[in-house]
Amino acid sequence: MLSRVAENIYWMARYIERAENTARLINVTTNLVLDMPRSANVGWEPIIEIMGGEEIFHEHYDSSEERNILKFMIADLHNPCSIIGSLQLARENARTIRDIIPRETWESINDLYIYAKSNAQSGISRKNRHYYLQKVILGAQTITGQLAGTMYHDLGYDFLRLGRNLERADMTTRIIDVRSADLLEEEHESLTPYENIQWMSVLKSLTAYQMYRRIVQVRVRRPDVLKFLLQERKFPRAFYHALCEVENCLKNLPKNKQGIAHIKQLQDTVLSANPEKLKQAELHKFIDKLQFGLMKINTDITDSYFRRHV
Amino acid sequence: MSIRWGSYKVQGIYDELIRAAGKPRDAAKPLCDYLRNLKDREIEEYKAAAELAIHVMGITFTVYSEEEGSIDRAWPFDIIPRIIDKKEWNRVERGLKQRVQALNLFIDDLYHEQKIVKDKVFPAALLQDSVNFRPQCMGITPPNHIWAHICGSDLVRDEHGTIYVLEDNLRVPSGVSYMLENRMVMKRVFPDLFEDYNILPVDDYPSQLYDTLASISPRDVAQPEIVVLTPGIYNSAYFEHAYLAQQMGAELVEGNDLYVDDKDVVYMRTVDGLSRVDVIYRRIDDLFLDPEVFNPDSTIGVPGLMRAWKAGNVALANAPGAGVADDKVVYAYVPEIIKYYLGEEPLIPNVPTYKCNNKDERSYVLDNIDQLVVKPANESGGYGMLIGPHATRKEHSKFKRLVKRDPRNYVAQPMLTLSTAPTLIGNRVEPRHLDLRPFILSGSDTTYVTMGGLTRVALRKGSIVVNSSQGGGSKDTWIVDMEAN
Numbered sequence: 001m002l003s004r005v006a007e008n009i010y011w012m013a014r015y016i017e018r019a020e021n022t023a024r025l026i027n028v029t030t031n032l033v034l035d036m037p038r039s040a041n042v043g044w045e046p047i048i049e050i051m052g053g054e055e056i057f058h059e060h061y062d063s064s065e066e067r068n069i070l071k072f073m074i075a076d077l078h079n080p081c082s083i084i085g086s087l088q089l090a091r092e093n094a095r096t097i098r099d100i101i102p103r104e105t106w107e108s109i110n111d112l113y114i115y116a117k118s119n120a121q122s123g124i125s126r127k128n129r130h131y132y133l134q135k136v137i138l139g140a141q142t143i144t145g146q147l148a149g150t151m152y153h154d155l156g157y158d159f160l161r162l163g164r165n166l167e168r169a170d171m172t173t174r175i176i177d178v179r180s181a182d183l184l185e186e187e188h189e190s191l192t193p194y195e196n197i198q199w200m201s202v203l204k205s206l207t208a209y210q211m212y213r214r215i216v217q218v219r220v221r222r223p224d225v226l227k228f229l230l231q232e233r234k235f236p237r238a239f240y241h242a243l244c245e246v247e248n249c250l251k252n253l254p255k256n257k258q259g260i261a262h263i264k265q266l267q268d269t270v271l272s273a274n275p276e277k278l279k280q281a282e283l284h285k286f287i288d289k290l291q292f293g294l295m296k297i298n299t300d301i302t303d304s305y306f307r308r309h310v
Numbered sequence: 311m312s313i314r315w316g317s318y319k320v321q322g323i324y325d326e327l328i329r330a331a332g333k334p335r336d337a338a339k340p341l342c343d344y345l346r347n348l349k350d351r352e353i354e355e356y357k358a359a360a361e362l363a364i365h366v367m368g369i370t371f372t373v374y375s376e377e378e379g380s381i382d383r384a385w386p387f388d389i390i391p392r393i394i395d396k397k398e399w400n401r402v403e404r405g406l407k408q409r410v411q412a413l414n415l416f417i418d419d420l421y422h423e424q425k426i427v428k429d430k431v432f433p434a435a436l437l438q439d440s441v442n443f444r445p446q447c448m449g450i451t452p453p454n455h456i457w458a459h460i461c462g463s464d465l466v467r468d469e470h471g472t473i474y475v476l477e478d479n480l481r482v483p484s485g486v487s488y489m490l491e492n493r494m495v496m497k498r499v500f501p502d503l504f505e506d507y508n509i510l511p512v513d514d515y516p517s518q519l520y521d522t523l524a525s526i527s528p529r530d531v532a533q534p535e536i537v538v539l540t541p542g543i544y545n546s547a548y549f550e551h552a553y554l555a556q557q558m559g560a561e562l563v564e565g566n567d568l569y570v571d572d573k574d575v576v577y578m579r580t581v582d583g584l585s586r587v588d589v590i591y592r593r594i595d596d597l598f599l600d601p602e603v604f605n606p607d608s609t610i611g612v613p614g615l616m617r618a619w620k621a622g623n624v625a626l627a628n629a630p631g632a633g634v635a636d637d638k639v640v641y642a643y644v645p646e647i648i649k650y651y652l653g654e655e656p657l658i659p660n661v662p663t664y665k666c667n668n669k670d671e672r673s674y675v676l677d678n679i680d681q682l683v684v685k686p687a688n689e690s691g692g693y694g695m696l697i698g699p700h701a702t703r704k705e706h707s708k709f710k711r712l713v714k715r716d717p718r719n720y721v722a723q724p725m726l727t728l729s730t731a732p733t734l735i736g737n738r739v740e741p742r743h744l745d746l747r748p749f750i751l752s753g754s755d756t757t758y759v760t761m762g763g764l765t766r767v768a769l770r771k772g773s774i775v776v777n778s779s780q781g782g783g784s785k786d787t788w789i790v791d792m793e794a795n
Contacts, residue, residue, distance in 0.1 A: 099556065
């Protein structure tokens with residue numbers, strides 16, 4: 001398989017997943033803002049920080065009010081994580097591999113892009129935001145489902161799943177990170193009752209609440225949520241699960257030794273963590289470590305399969 | 311109501327299927343009888359079935375320019391085939407082989423000794439001004455001296471029934487995928503007609519193309535690596551590039567996918583690493599092929615490709631520089647070229663062509679510009695042309711100025727009345743003008759001509775513009791063997 005083709009599939013999958021997860025991230029923050037008392041003074045800035053977009057944001061906006069941030073996260077093409085930006089890139093990638101992906105999928109990607117673009121305003125305003133984000137999430141899931149159900153499961157499909165799962169692992173850690181950022185002073189007594197609500201909203205934003213209740217069965221507690229979202233093998237949006245998927249795909253590919261070694265390392269890191277001990281600052285640092293691990297794997301893949309060494 | 315051939319008008323113009331009102335040509339008789347017996351409703355059904363097949367098969371052509379970048383349009387297709395008797399086709403086939411053989415000798419000569427120039431058969435001045443002559447190719451000898459491996463020659467028939475070559479496309483001729491797809495659609499829509507007729511197949515083109523390309527591989531291996539080099543998805547022929555690659559089981563690559571190392575060997579970049587390439591069917595124009603040699607700004611080409619080709623490490627089809635014979639002024643000399651290299655009379659005539667670089671012919675052109683079609687030497691797709699009889703006086707004087715300023719760049723031809731064929735317009739058949747583009751493959755061992763080719767038809771009444779980007783459509787072309795019936 002040509003490197004360019006493999007790379008296009010990989011990034012198409014990443015961008016679609018990114019659009020979906022950016023929608024989820026906005027959702028969790030919106031819920032959080034709505035749930036918290038005014039005194040908590042929850043701001044929107046942390047989500048920009050989490051996406052690593054502060055610099056670009058401040059270049060183009062003079063205040064971090066909700067509207068600006070939403071515009072940045074949904075519609076701004078300068079932001080590589082914005083929903084429309086991601087979908088546009090996914091579409092460009094898909095266009096060059098139209099002989100490889102099913103025709104319906106190309107149409108779905110096109111549809112989703114057009115929907116997201118022409119309805120951006122309703123995502124930015126609070127009134128219809130939930131509906132808009134939900135449409136984006138469902139659209140992305142439809143594409144994932146179509147590909148699983150109709151694409152030929154050869155090397156190309158491995159690259160597709162590689163991209164999707166790496167992006168998913170990355171975004172799950174970012175969504176968790178929303179909580180570890182300085183949204184709340186952890187020791188602030190008056191806010192403890194809200195703690196669980198917030199973790200519940202994190203679970204919900206990953207469509208993980210119901211599964212969490214089924215599997216963990218206890219009430220929603222921070223360490224249990226962290227354990228579920230980081231270490232669970234069988235939940236598709238959990239970090240560890242995504243890593244195992246990446247490992248399985250990589251096993252089908254040539255030149256995979258270093259990549260697999262790095263995955264094993266990262267699996268050890270995440271499994272050996274004790275969520276009870278991951279307080280705010282530690283959690284943030286830990287997430288950094290996981291993201292660094294993912295970057296290493298991405299570099300392995302790029303080097304082994306896509307990079308033009310010559 | 312159904313189709314009544316009695317009311318189909320053929321006066322004064324050669325029609326491909328109908329000899330005189332109500333009288334089909336021999337080869338067209340079974341078809342005409344079949345169509346006559348169809349009810350309107352059935353015609354509608356067949357038409358809808360063809361449209362559905364085109365949609366389902368994803369046959370599109372790309373129009374680039376709209377705001378969204380490029381869009382794919384469904385291929386405009388007429389379900390009434392154009393029929394040519396095999397006896398007539400045999401002669402055309404021989405004529406095309408003769409022509410391409412002579413053109414290949416001509417190109418090879420131009421890049422070596424230029425005997426034809428020294429012998430004053432082909433004017434040195436013309437060679438000097440030729441925009442498609444590539445001095446970079448001097449002294450290079452491709453396998454078996456073949457430069458134009460894939461040629462698409464446009465044939466037209468005049469009102470008396472004579473077939474002429476209108477032009478030869480030796481750069482990156484397109485359309486062959488539509489020829490193949492048209493046949494697939496017809497087989498789906500009219501399976502029973504195919505039983506009545508002995509229609510010669512076209513489906514073997516991709517394997518013939520593969521064999522032709524494999525035959526020029528510089529490495530003697532059982533399965534040479536053949537790739538199709540495309541400028542990318544925005545190119546209007548991208549559908550064809552992808553189609554041919556897929557049909558041949560070859561990789562479809564872009565310039566960035568290829569790499570030439572310091573030993574002048576071409577590789578493609580795959581997920582397994584570099585993989586050697588033997589033959590490149592390039593669908594990129596010469597000037598964009600290699601930024602080291604031609605346009606340095608080209609991002610669609612491959613740096614070093616010419617080095618590798620000169621070193622004989624990779625075969626390029628068509629060879630760079632082959633386009634020198636794809637020039638409307640060179641075209642005017644093809645009868646002389648055939649005589650010079652083969653010592654034969656051309657089997658298919660050229661359309662009479664006035665060369666504006668010749669003083670007498672030029673003054674004839676200037677005096678009769680309102681009767682002539684004036685064409686620039688190196689445009690394609692019908693651009694930059696003057697159709698004298700249909701143009702305004704202002705356009706006439708504009709072209710007179712253009713011709714006087716740069717006589718070498720223009721030729722003129724009498725306005726031909728192209729032949730017509732019955733074409734479905736609504737539920738009726740009406741005559742529409744058409745042309746035909748057969749494809750000729752020249753490999754190291756054999757020459758192959760498609761059975762028929764791509765028939766393009768001007769869908770607008772009276773129009774002679776057949777290009778699909780300008781509202782033309784197409785028909786399936788049947789070479790039928792009446793003796794085998």
